[in-house]
Amino acid sequence: RAKEEHGNAFQFYSREMSEHALERAELESALRRALERKEFELFYQPKVDTRSGRIIGAEALIRWHHPERGMVSPTRFIPMAEEIGLIVPIGEWVINTACAQNKAWQDAGLPPISVSVNLSARQFNQDDLVDSIASALESWGLDAKHLQLKLTESMVMNSAELFITKLQELEDLGVQLSLDDFGTGYSSLSYLKRFPLHQLKIDQSFVRDIVTDADDAAITSTVTSLGHSLNLKVIAEGVETEEQVAFLREHQCDEMQGYFFSKPLPARDFASLLRKH
Numbered sequence: 001r002a003k004e005e006h007g008n009a010f011q012f013y014s015r016e017m018s019e020h021a022l023e024r025a026e027l028e029s030a031l032r033r034a035l036e037r038k039e040f041e042l043f044y045q046p047k048v049d050t051r052s053g054r055i056i057g058a059e060a061l062i063r064w065h066h067p068e069r070g071m072v073s074p075t076r077f078i079p080m081a082e083e084i085g086l087i088v089p090i091g092e093w094v095i096n097t098a099c100a101q102n103k104a105w106q107d108a109g110l111p112p113i114s115v116s117v118n119l120s121a122r123q124f125n126q127d128d129l130v131d132s133i134a135s136a137l138e139s140w141g142l143d144a145k146h147l148q149l150k151l152t153e154s155m156v157m158n159s160a161e162l163f164i165t166k167l168q169e170l171e172d173l174g175v176q177l178s179l180d181d182f183g184t185g186y187s188s189l190s191y192l193k194r195f196p197l198h199q200l201k202i203d204q205s206f207v208r209d210i211v212t213d214a215d216d217a218a219i220t221s222t223v224t225s226l227g228h229s230l231n232l233k234v235i236a237e238g239v240e241t242e243e244q245v246a247f248l249r250e251h252q253c254d255e256m257q258g259y260f261f262s263k264p265l266p267a268r269d270f271a272s273l274l275r276k277h
């Protein structure tokens with residue numbers, strides 16, 4: 001009897017496993033066709049200048065409209081795309097779409113802003129990354145200063161020297177470089193000093209409780225002063241409340257981004273927000 005139960009449990013377990021594997025395989029093969037089927041879209045979340053309250057930029061965030069499942073979160077499919085190498089063509093699509101969109105807004109007479117895009121580690125490590133960014137800027141006629149690249153500490157892991165060389169090349173191109181999710185990885189302060197960066201982004205996990213948690217408050221204000229002493233602009237993400245805004249203003253954080261101002265929006269909605277502004 002016990003053995004039987006055990007057997008059933010095992011069967012059940014392995015059926016669950018294979019359903020999971022099947023689901024994953026299906027998602028993977030749908031992902032492989034998503035680019036040509038034009039199922040991706042970029043949403044744009046405003047970035048606000050703390051002092052003036054003006055929208056000075058937007059972060060482009062990818063969305064996947066799966067034909068049957070509806071919207072699939074990037075936290076689900078980006079790691080998958082990274083694993084199977086698809087992140088490279090998807091990442092190129094993101095850069096091209098963001099550059100084309102930003103240029104189209106400028107041509108439509110909207111105030112010029114910078115659009116930032118997230119790079120993945122695998123994409124960053126491609127030999128032709130710098131060329132492909134240069135050619136996207138050139139083919140859309142976008143001034144490099146209006147493109148910001150979001151880098152993460154995970155890109156430094158292999159070799160700091162290679163990382164710095166590449167950052168230098170990107171800086172020579174004139175694009176803005178922002179270190180994303182700051183504080184969640186392994187960045188060493190001695191590296192930070194040597195990176196040709198323009199901006200540090202304080203991760204939303206620190207911002208979330210700045211009003212109630214003394215440690216998070218201390219981290220946020222310390223990272224802000226650290227950034228400023230290294231001549232970097234500092235941006236906080238995940239800003240949701242008036243109290244967080246007040247804290248960040250008081251501690252002279254330069255830029256803010258989060259649901260308090262706006263969720264990520266489809267391009268058209270972002271443009272009307274920018275126009276009204």
Ligand code: C2E
Binds near residue numbers: 061075094118120240
């Ligand atoms: P991330 O770069 O840290 O982006 C911020 C995430 O926080 C976004 O989630 C955004 O919608 C969300 N967010 C913004 N404001 C708030 C807020 O006030 N509160 C809270 N709780 N969340 C907020 P999303 O769009 O689901 O993206 C998740 C992650 O997927 C991103 O995290 C980024 O790592 C990755 N990702 C998104 N688009 C791309 C892309 O085009 N390329 C690459 N490589 N990764 C991307």
Ligand code: MG
Binds near residue numbers: 118150180181
């Ligand atoms: Mg990011």
Ligand code: MG
Binds near residue numbers: 180181203204237
């Ligand atoms: Mg983040």
